[in-house]
Amino acid sequence: MRQLFVPCYLVEHPKGRLLFDGGLPKNVADSKEPLSIEGGSLVYDRWIVDQLADMGLGPADIDVAVYSHLHFDHAGAANAFIESEVLMQQREWDAAFGQSASFIDTSLFDRLKHASVTFIDGDHDVFGDGSVQLIFTPGHTPGHQLLSVKLENTGQILISGDLYHTRANRELRRVPTFNNNAQQTHESMDRVEQLLEETGATLWIEHDKVLADSLKRAPQYYD
Numbered sequence: 467m468r469q470l471f472v473p474c475y476l477v478e479h480p481k482g483r484l485l486f487d488g489g490l491p492k493n494v495a496d497s498k499e500p501l502s503i504e505g506g507s508l509v510y511d512r513w514i515v516d517q518l519a520d521m522g523l524g525p526a527d528i529d530v531a532v533y534s535h536l537h538f539d540h541a542g543a544a545n546a547f548i549e550s551e552v553l554m555q556q557r558e559w560d561a562a563f564g565q566s567a568s569f570i571d572t573s574l575f576d577r578l579k580h581a582s583v584t585f586i587d588g589d590h591d592v593f594g595d596g597s598v599q600l601i602f603t604p605g606h607t608p609g610h611q612l613l614s615v616k617l618e619n620t621g622q623i624l625i626s627g628d629l630y631h632t633r634a635n636r637e638l639r640r641v642p643t644f645n646n647n648a649q650q651t652h653e654s655m656d657r658v659e660q661l662l663e664e665t666g667a668t669l670w671i672e673h674d675k676v677l678a679d680s681l682k683r684a685p686q687y688y689d
């Protein structure tokens with residue numbers, strides 16, 4: 467049995483507050499029993515909106531919302547953040563509404579059609595100073611991206627999205643069966659590995675529970 471972790475990241479920048487990945491849908495947190503899905507089950511104590519409320523923040527306090535990709539475990543709360551500016555890879559959006567795919571539930575993010583969405587195509591420097599950047603890494607999904615954050619004391623961190631699900635994925639260069647395009651994923655892996663080597667950045671694999679258990683969680687933070 468393997469346990470995966472599902473994180474959300476709150477980035478505080480002088481120019482605004484950014485949420486990267488919104489985690490699982492609310493119904494998982496509402497369920498008293500673990501929710502069964504194919505091959506596993508989901509447990510969620512408090513959904514992201516309640517977790518933010520614990521820190522005195524409402525959805526309207528999130529200036530920018532970004533999702534590594536639109537799978538249900540990353541964009542599950544997207545409809546709650548329609549007051550934010552949403553940065554969306556055009557290819558991810560088109561693919562999500564274009565054809566049905568595993569782990570895509572458009573009802574979790576369809577309210578974004580009425581929100582302020584800025585469509586992007588490729589890498590994107592969110593605040594214009596290089597400190598928070600989206601790195602376009604397609605393959606897992608057509609518009610998959612990961613987040614690079616440069617922190618004064620912690621250094622640079624790359625937050626993986628689902629480029630890798632586990633450390634073994636990375637060591638063995640394995641691609642999951644529900645992946646959209648294996649060749650693209652391998653190219654994205656090469657790009658990220660090179661970036662890690664060049665920058666000395668730390669990679670956080672989002673679903674790595676052992677890693678997650680070793681990291682500080684809100685309201686603690688990295689600076």
Ligand SMILES: [Zn+2]
Pocket residue numbers: 537539540628673
């Ligand atoms: Zn995932």
